[in-house]
Amino acid sequence: MDARVNENELIKAQSHLLRGTLRESLADELTGALAPADAQIGSFHGVYEQVDRVHREGRAGRFLEPPYELMLRARLPGGVCTPEQWLAIDAVGRELGNGTIRLTTRQTFQLHGVLKHHLKPLIQRINRVMIDSIGGCGDVNRNVLCNPNPVESALHAQVHGWARRISEQLLPRTRAYHEIWLEEEPVAGGEPESEPLYGETYLPRKFKTAVAVPPRNDVDVYTNDLGFVAITEGDRLLGFNVLAGGGMGTTHGDRSTYPRLADELGFVPPESVLVVAEAVVSTQRDLGNRISRRHARLKYTIERVGLAAFKAEVEQRAGLTFGPVRPVAFTDQGDRYGWVRGTDGHWHLTLYIENGRVADRPGAALMTGLREIARVHQGDFRITPNQNLIVAGVPENQRGQIEAIARAHGLLADGRTPIRLGAIACVALPTCPQAMAESERYFPDLLTKIERLAVDHGVGDVPMVMRMTGCPNGCARPFVAEVGLVGKGPGRYNLMLGGDGKGSRLNRLCGENLSEPEILAALDGLFQRFAAERQDGEGLGNFSIRAGLVRPVLNPVEDFHDPV
Ligand code: SRM
Numbered sequence: 001m002d003a004r005v006n007e008n009e010l011i012k013a014q015s016h017l018l019r020g021t022l023r024e025s026l027a028d029e030l031t032g033a034l035a036p037a038d039a040q041i042g043s044f045h046g047v048y049e050q051v052d053r054v055h056r057e058g059r060a061g062r063f064l065e066p067p068y069e070l071m072l073r074a075r076l077p078g079g080v081c082t083p084e085q086w087l088a089i090d091a092v093g094r095e096l097g098n099g100t101i102r103l104t105t106r107q108t109f110q111l112h113g114v115l116k117h118h119l120k121p122l123i124q125r126i127n128r129v130m131i132d133s134i135g136g137c138g139d140v141n142r143n144v145l146c147n148p149n150p151v152e153s154a155l156h157a158q159v160h161g162w163a164r165r166i167s168e169q170l171l172p173r174t175r176a177y178h179e180i181w182l183e184e185e186p187v188a189g190g191e192p193e194s195e196p197l198y199g200e201t202y203l204p205r206k207f208k209t210a211v212a213v214p215p216r217n218d219v220d221v222y223t224n225d226l227g228f229v230a231i232t233e234g235d236r237l238l239g240f241n242v243l244a245g246g247g248m249g250t251t252h253g254d255r256s257t258y259p260r261l262a263d264e265l266g267f268v269p270p271e272s273v274l275v276v277a278e279a280v281v282s283t284q285r286d287l288g289n290r291i292s293r294r295h296a297r298l299k300y301t302i303e304r305v306g307l308a309a310f311k312a313e314v315e316q317r318a319g320l321t322f323g324p325v326r327p328v329a330f331t332d333q334g335d336r337y338g339w340v341r342g343t344d345g346h347w348h349l350t351l352y353i354e355n356g357r358v359a360d361r362p363g364a365a366l367m368t369g370l371r372e373i374a375r376v377h378q379g380d381f382r383i384t385p386n387q388n389l390i391v392a393g394v395p396e397n398q399r400g401q402i403e404a405i406a407r408a409h410g411l412l413a414d415g416r417t418p419i420r421l422g423a424i425a426c427v428a429l430p431t432c433p434q435a436m437a438e439s440e441r442y443f444p445d446l447l448t449k450i451e452r453l454a455v456d457h458g459v460g461d462v463p464m465v466m467r468m469t470g471c472p473n474g475c476a477r478p479f480v481a482e483v484g485l486v487g488k489g490p491g492r493y494n495l496m497l498g499g500d501g502k503g504s505r506l507n508r509l510c511g512e513n514l515s516e517p518e519i520l521a522a523l524d525g526l527f528q529r530f531a532a533e534r535q536d537g538e539g540l541g542n543f544s545i546r547a548g549l550v551r552p553v554l555n556p557v558e559d560f561h562d563p564v
């Protein structure tokens with residue numbers, strides 16, 4: 001191994017295919033934490049070690065260790081789960097987590113606030129309903145996104161089938177998860193275990209895959225390392241345009257880091273999907289940067305080796321030549337709320353879950369409501385990439401019952417402005433160790449003030465994509481929003497403007513380190529001009545570019561960090 005590789009590479013190499021000393025760490029009753037190397041290895045099993053940053057205060061002075069807790073992120077390709085699975089998630093969230101379920105921007109769920117000794121029973125309970133957390137995090141392929149497409153049921157079944165197959169194909173092959181969490185016996189006497197795709201040091205960094213079905217870009221396909229854009233004819237799936245090299249994460253002030261939209265490699269028929277996915281992953285495995293984790297994502301590999309060379313390498317490894325990219329057009333990146341009827345006659349209801357947090361709060365018992373729906377629902381649930389939930393496959397005669405439960409528990413989108421319905425926020429404080437500013441806990445209040453401004457200027461009914469994150473890692477994909485607010489410090493945000501409302505253009509820095517009054521003043525001015533100069537049907541992001549308020553980012557490597 002190259003002596004310059006970063007420490008994570010050594011931890012992976014010495015982990016005996018992701019076992020580390022996790023068993024010992026879990027058994028150690030003297031601490032609520034895992035050994036540091038096991039915290040790294042745990043992430044490949046979907047486990048994050050966290051500290052409640054609010055309750056940490058004052059403990060050091062009393063010689064107490066920080067209040068360690070664990071977060072579990074599941075693998076749920078395309079966000080689909082059955083009512084039985086939902087009930088199991090709900091039960092462990094209440095009994096072994098912090099009493100909430102967090103729906104994520106990658107269509108899965110997280111359980112926060114799990115104590116170390118509760119983790120194994122929790123994982124065993126979700127496994128009993130066939131949900132695992134392998135690759136929930138770690139330097140492997142993460143949860144595969146898929147358009148939840150509730151309307152065209154036949155097409156959704158096909159496309160979701162591919163998302164599931166990609167997820168299975170790119171799973172690590174080690175039995176570590178089964179041995180450690182499910183207490184299965186090591187495979188005796190057989191061939192020595194190996195990782196044919198990943199090798200014993202896995203990927204240089206996390207890797208993300210999404211499957212989009214135009215015209216909807218709710219999966220924000222261009223922000224993924226690997227993207228498949230479905231090319232269809234009616235209900236028939238012809239194949240996919242393959243994209244590579246997207247990603248959001250950046251570091252404030254570090255020009256060597258930047259968000260990047262994925263490039264198009266070409267078209268492939270469905271039967272080539274898995275071989276292409278493996279070829280992209282293995283190319284990144286071999287060419288990715290293992291020295292600097294900050295520059296280890298596929299987007300930096302492609303910038304370094306060049307798109308043409310990268311594409312040729314993928315073609316050679318996959319044993320095929322990409323066909324010409326098929327024309328596609330996306331129209332939006334948000335969710336469609338309320339009821340829609342599918343081609344098979346079933347109904348689908350998209351609920352509004354503020355910032356993806358399923359909890360029982362005064363006046364909105366979302367967790368109880370969803371539990372009641374799950375008890376009677378006969379179809380499935382689909383978590384959306386915008387942190388909402390679809391109750392899918394409802395027969396005509398059950399619509400009234402499900403709607404009544406949803407209404408009674410504050411789960412319907414009714415009565416909310418398009419601004420709120422198009423907004424998402426990452427978790428940030430108190431659990432995220434990277435948070436520089438609030439996000440999930442603060443955005444709803446800020447939105448109330450923003451809504452007021454928009455209404456005052458007469459643009460309160462215009463759909464807008466607004467996203468907030470507590471740091472520039474970009475977990476709510478703020479750099480493809482029409483308005484992005486990216487945490488810089490306590491109460492301070494960078495204001496980004498100019499996304500196109502369909503996830504195919506990066507926005508640009510418009511105001512740095514702004515306080516709330518400064519954000520509101522900037523948006524006040526923006527809404528005023530938008531109201532006066534807006535063209536028919538024009539979105540706020542497109543207006544910001546046309547009116548010259550921001551220049552489009554032409555090449556993120558060179559100009560993402562340059563303001564306006
Ligand atoms: Fe994320 C790290 C939450 C989607 C980019 N992300 C984190 C951690 C684990 C913090 C940490 O390093 O320990 C956050 C846990 C907070 C908590 O307490 O729950 C966290 N990320 C989330 C979630 C829960 C945000 C949400 O509110 O929904 C999303 C979970 C997705 C999932 O189910 O797998 C989430 N993260 C994303 C996305 C969006 C996406 O993938 O579509 C991105 C931007 C896309 C990308 O990856 O480029 C994203 N998260 C990051 C990064 C920056 C990676 C980079 O390339 O620089 C980090 C930090 C890191 O990896 O070092 C990070």
Ligand code: SF4
Nearest residue numbers: 426432435470471475
């Ligand atoms: Fe945490 Fe930053 Fe991700 Fe928000 S964007 S969840 S603050 S890592």
